[in-house]
Amino acid sequence: MRQNLLKKSALLLIIILLLGTTFDITISNPQDNINIKNQKSQKIGEYNSWVQTTDEDFNNGTKYNINVSRDSFQLSDKISIINQTILGPESFEGDWPPNNWFETGDWNKENDRFHSGEYSADYDGTFLGSSGMLLTPNMDTSGGFTSAIYLEFWTYSEDADEGEYYLEYFDGINWNVITRLDNIGQGSWAKYTEKITDEKYFNINFRIRWNVISLDLNEHVYVDDIKVTLEKQQPEGYEPNGSLISQSHDTGEKTPEYISLINDSSIPSGTNVESWVRAADTESGLQVATWYSDITQVPNKQWVQWRINLSGDIIHTPIVYEVNLTWYYEEFPVPDETYVDDDYDENTSGWGYDHFDNIQDGVDAVNTSGTVNIYRGTYFENVIIERSMTLIGENEKTTIVDGSSTGSVIFIYNSIVSISGLKVQNGGSDLNNAGIYVESSKVTLTSLIVQDNQHGILLYSAENCDIYFNKIIDNVNSGIALEVDSNYNWIAGNTISNNNIGIHLNIATGNEITHYKLGENEIWNKIDNNEYGIFSSVASKDNSIYHNNVMENTQNAYDEGTNIWDDGERGNYWDDYTGEDLDGDGIGDTPYPIPGGDNQDNYPMMIPSGVDLEPPEVYITRPADGHLYINLFDIIVFEIPIRLIIFNTLIIGKINIEVYAIDNISGVDRVEFYINDEFRNPDDNPPYSWTWDQMVVLFPYEIKVIAYDGAGNEASDTINVWKFL
Secondary structure: OHHHHHHHHHHHHHHHHHOOOEEOOOOOOOOOOOOOOOOOOOOEEEEEEEEEOOHHHHHOOEEEOEEEEOOEEEEOEEEEEEEEEEEEEEOOOOOOOOOOOEEOOOEEEEOOOOOOOOOEEEEEOEOOOEEEEEEOOOEOOOOOOEEEEEEEEEEEEEOOOOOOEEEEEEOOOOEEEEEEOOOOOEOOOEEEEEEEOOHHHOOOOEEEEEEEEEEEOOOEEEEEEEEEEEEEEEEEEEOOEEEEEOOOEEOOOOOOEEEEEEEEEEOOOOOEEEEEEEEEOOOHHHHHOOOEOOHHHOOOOOEEEEEEEEEOOOOOOOEEEEEEEEEEEEEOOOOOEEEEOOOOOOOOOOEOOOEEOOHHHHHHHOOOOEEEEEOOEEEEOOEEEOOOEEEEEOOOOOEEEEOOOOOOOEEEEOOEEEEEOOEEEOOOOOOOOEEEEEEOOEEEEEOOEEEOOOEEEEEEOOOOOEEEOOEEEOOOOEEEEEEOOOOOOEEEOOEEEOOOEEEEEEOOEOOEEEOEEEOOEEEOEEEEOOOEEEEEOOOOEEEEEOOEEEEOOOEEEEEOOEEEOOOOOOOOEEOOOOOOOOOOOOEOOOOEEOOOOOOEEOOOEOOOOOOOOOOOEEEEEEOOOOEEEEEEOOOEEEEEEEEOOOOOOEEEEOEEEEEEEEOOOOOEEEEEEEEOOEEEEEEOOOOEEEEEOOOOOOEEEEEEEEEEEOOOOEEEEEEEEEEEO
């Protein structure tokens, strides 16, 4: 094999020398026909910090033995809890009333009902209703260390009515009703307990009373086993140690470099302050992140927390007044253009900044009013756009956004957006889903294929939108739906086929469904093979619907509203129009009635109009005149600009024939490749190419390509070459 290759190479050199050729050798690689920006913009370095100085800042953290006050924190006081019984338990077994107790009315002690012992305090009602009070002695609950009063007793209510029996406290000035008691212990003993923390009851003559008001005959209330306990918190100096962990903080940067943690502190002799920092990619990740006392070891991650430990003695505590965490970060200006390719990954230059593998990331990253460039591939996602921008797909046949049968494939809200060069397909089945859903926005949609959705394009309360040169096919409901105040939109030059309704107007006003003017040519909407070609609801009015080719629909049009179906000279082409054209001007002599109301097209066209008559542009870009192309088994590969005596263009080995083709009206449908007028291969996806790898003897050949557009027009280009091997 090696010897054969050397022989062939030597033969090639001999041929070139015999031809007496002079040339300059330039070895080149084929260039992509897409210019991709791979360089990031210049970084900008900045410092930022998180400063905490207030009670609110510190209280948002997690405290252990820490007291926060006066915009600082320190060790908490060490407290001993002392509980002292200051009354009871009183079960009314001795003298009545008990010592220093006071009663009015018919309060007495009886042994017919009791909770413990043999007696309880009892009040019996009378025929006319009786009232009275049972009062405890004065109790001293004062003192700076009092923290709570605990009251407990047992009570029994026998047929007492609402408003006849209350519990009340004396605050040194006034008696305050605390709660009803008639509804506690109805028919059985019930325990009442309360922790009193209202400081107005911490005084030298706190009292409690059970107040009976108009208790009727055969009604009784009882109380027994009354106990009052005083809780006091006695300071014993400071806690020996404590800690404060800050709240979680989002730096807003993916890779901050932490520089310092500075705390403004007062540290008496014998006390100490220590600090740690931890960081994680997410807030939840902080819970398992490692603490570092050395700030330089903290990982460069977005979420951060600090922890400060205080240690002291019984007399002294350190005090922290301010905590300042500082970091450095590098940021990039928001890109005006982003680039999306499903082949991009973390090894791609600009990855995560302006290069992404999905459209949503490109949309989220681009500057407002910027451009998202989307390269060929299939993107399984639902894209949400809520800022003004432009989306440009490489080609509507090969750049596919697939909604995976979920939701609207592209959702646009409250924005000015332009989209072109995409195939948008497979949205969800909900009645409000669409390939492209536009709400309260102004959009330009062109050079799109929108297929296999619930609605192709749905406008909701969207005005001044331009929808032109699109292919909208095979959607379950509407091809284009103008819903609820979608007014003054322009729909032109589209192909709208195989939908339930081609174009649906529902509460829509002032829209133009008409032709696209391209130079001297008019391109009309083609609305065909739908159940309804055009359907207008009763609330739609003043829409201009003319210069459309409406054909092969089950019902070409239905209009319940009040709309305009001609421009005063020409209307639409209807394939079911049965009128005549006796004067031969191409316009029917009688109107075309629109079912659903009183509308009519006064100037129906006799034949389809506004179709694409312009051929596409097509050029062979490789091979080119005056070049030598060599590809020997993909081992020796180069191309050389040459001037040959015998040959204009010489190909040795295989060659990839490349073609540029474009059609701005109906688009390029396909490109066909021929060798000496013999068909070899079609290609319907740009960039158009075919590899000619046939082994041949040295002989002249004609390479011809024919490009066909969507309307069936064609154009060709040729080049004469010599090929060997």
